[in-house]
Amino acid sequence: MRGARIVDWAVAVGVAAALLTTGVSGRHPPPPLDALGWALLAAGGLALAARRRAPVAVLVVTGACALGYQAAGFDVPVVAYLFAVYAAVRAGRRGVTVVASVVMLTALPLSMLLLRDGSAGEAFAESRDVLQLAWLIAAGAAGEALRQAERRADEAERTREETARRRADEERLHIARELHDSLTHQISVIKVQAEVAVHLAAKRGERVPEALLAIRDAGREAARELRATLEALRDDEHPPHGLDHVPDLVRRARASGLDATLTIDGRHDDVPAAVDRTAYRIVQESLTNVARHAAAATASVRIDYRPDSLVIRVDDDGAATPATAPVPGVGLLGMRERVTALGGSLRAAPRTGGGFTVHAELPVGRTP
Numbered sequence: 628m629r630g631a632r633i634v635d636w637a638v639a640v641g642v643a644a645a646l647l648t649t650g651v652s653g654r655h656p657p658p659p660l661d662a663l664g665w666a667l668l669a670a671g672g673l674a675l676a677a678r679r680r681a682p683v684a685v686l687v688v689t690g691a692c693a694l695g696y697q698a699a700g701f702d703v704p705v706v707a708y709l710f711a712v713y714a715a716v717r718a719g720r721r722g723v724t725v726v727a728s729v730v731m732l733t734a735l736p737l738s739m740l741l742l743r744d745g746s747a748g749e750a751f752a753e754s755r756d757v758l759q760l761a762w763l764i765a766a767g768a769a770g771e772a773l774r775q776a777e778r779r780a781d782e783a784e785r786t787r788e789e790t791a792r793r794r795a796d797e798e799r800l801h802i803a804r805e806l807h808d809s810l811t812h813q814i815s816v817i818k819v820q821a822e823v824a825v826h827l828a829a830k831r832g833e834r835v836p837e838a839l840l841a842i843r844d845a846g847r848e849a850a851r852e853l854r855a856t857l858e859a860l861r862d863d864e865h866p867p868h869g870l871d872h873v874p875d876l877v878r879r880a881r882a883s884g885l886d887a888t889l890t891i892d893g894r895h896d897d898v899p900a901a902v903d904r905t906a907y908r909i910v911q912e913s914l915t916n917v918a919r920h921a922a923a924a925t926a927s928v929r930i931d932y933r934p935d936s937l938v939i940r941v942d943d944d945g946a947a948t949p950a951t952a953p954v955p956g957v958g959l960l961g962m963r964e965r966v967t968a969l970g971g972s973l974r975a976a977p978r979t980g981g982g983f984t985v986h987a988e989l990p991v992g993r994t995p
Contacts, residue, residue: 635676642707643672649703650696664699667692671707678714683723686711690731693758698738705731705758709766716770728763818846869903870895870930873910877928880914886925887914893932902989905965906930906939909973912962913941913985922946923982936971941985947977962987 646668671692678685686708693705708731715724735758821843828835873889880887898906910928917926923945931938959975962985966973971989978984 631679632676635679638710639673639676641672642675642710643669646672646703646706650701661699664696664701667696667699668701668703671696671705675707675710675714678711679718682711682715682718683720686715686720686724686727690727693731694734694738697735705735708758709762712763712766713770716767717774719774721767721771724767728767731758732760732763814846814849818843818850821846868907868911869900870898870906872907873928873930876907876911876914880918880926883918885914885918885923888925888927890927890929891932892930895932898932898937898991901969902937902991905969905971905989906937906987908965909939909962909985909987910941912959916959917941917943917945917983935991937989937991939985939987939989942978942982944982946981947983948981949977949979 647665650665650668671689674685674688674692689705689707689711693708696703697705712724712728715721715727821839824839825835825843828839877887877889910930914926914928917923923943926941926943929938929940929942931940962975963973966987966989969989971987973988974984974986976984
C-alpha cells in the first residue's frame with residue numbers, strides 16, 4: 628500500500644512538472660491570470676496523487692483545472708485529465724467518465740471562445756489541439772483493458788482456490804469413508820466382544836480381569852474418538868456449526884448437570900467462516916473435556932469480539948492443578964491444529980487455583 632502511494636505521488640509530481648514545463652513555452656496572459664494559470668497547472672497534476680482513492684473526484688478536479696488554465700490563456704494539453712480518465716475507467720466508473728469527457732469536449736471550446744479573443748473556428752481548433760478525441764479513447768481503452776485483466780486474474784485466483792478447496796473436500800470425504808469402512812467395524816467388534824466378556828464374567832460371579840476392563844474402556848473411547856473424527860471430516864456434508872450455535876452447547880452442558888454460563892462481549896460482525904467454525908469447535912471440545920475428565924461443577928464460556936481478533940476462553944473448577952497437568956489428548960491437539968492453521972494462538976493449561984483454562988485468540992482480518 629505504501630509503495631502504491633509513492634508511485635501515485637511520483638506520477639502526480641511528474642505530470643505537474645510536465646505541465647509547468649510546457650506552460651513555460653506557451654503564451655502568457657496578463658499577471659493576474661498568469662498566476663492563476665500556474666496554480667491550476669500545478670494543482671491539476673498534483674491531484675493525481677489521489678486517483679486510486681477518489682477517481683471520480685480527481686476526474687472532476689483535473690477537468691476543472693484544465694478548463695481554468697486553458698481559459699486563462701495557457702495552451703497546454705490536458706495530460707492530467709487523461710490520466711484521470713484512465714484511473715476512473717480502471718476503477719469501473721465508465722458512465723461518469725463518459726459524461727465528464729463529453730462535458731470537457733463541449734466546455735473547452737466554449738470557454739476559449741468566451742474568455743479569449745478569437746473566432747469560433749480558432750477556439751475549436753485550439754481545443755482539438757489540447758484534447759483530441761483519440762487521446763480520450765486511448766486513455767479510456769487502456770483503463771478498461773487493465774481493469775478487465777485484473778478482473779480475469781482475480782477470477783482465475785478464485786477458481787484456483789475453489790478447485791483446491793473442492794479437491795480437499797473430496798479427499799477429506801474419501802478419508803472419512805476409508806476410516807469408516809476399515810476401522811469402525813473392527814472397533815465395534817472389539818468393544819462388543821469385551822463388553823460381552825465383562826458381562827458374562829460378572830454374571831458368573833467371577834473376577835473381571837483388569838486387562839479386559841481396559842480393553843472395554845479403550846474400545847469405548849476409540850469409538851467415541853472415531854465418531855468425532857468422522858464428524859469433523861464430513862463437516863461440509865451438513866450445515867456448518869458456528870458461533871450462533873454456542874448457546875446450544877452451553878444449554879446442553881447445563882442439561883447434563885454442569886453449571887455452565889456464557890458471556891459475550893462486543894458485536895458479531897463479519898467473522899470469517901473458518902474462524903466461526905473453529906470457535907464453535909473450541910467451545911464444543913472444551914465443554915466435552917470438562918464433562919469427561921475435569922470432575923468439575925461449574926464452567927464458564929466467554930466470547931470477546933474485538934476489532935481485529937476473536938477471543939474464546941473456557942474455564943472450569945475441576946481437579947486439574949499445575950502439578951498434575953493432563954497429557955494433551957486428540958481433542959486438544961485438534962484444537963491447537965485448527966487455531967494454528969488460522970494464524971491464531973491457543974493456551975490450554977491448569978489454573979493456579981485449580982481447574983483448567985482454554986484461551987484461544989483467532990485473527991479475523993479486520994483492522995481499524
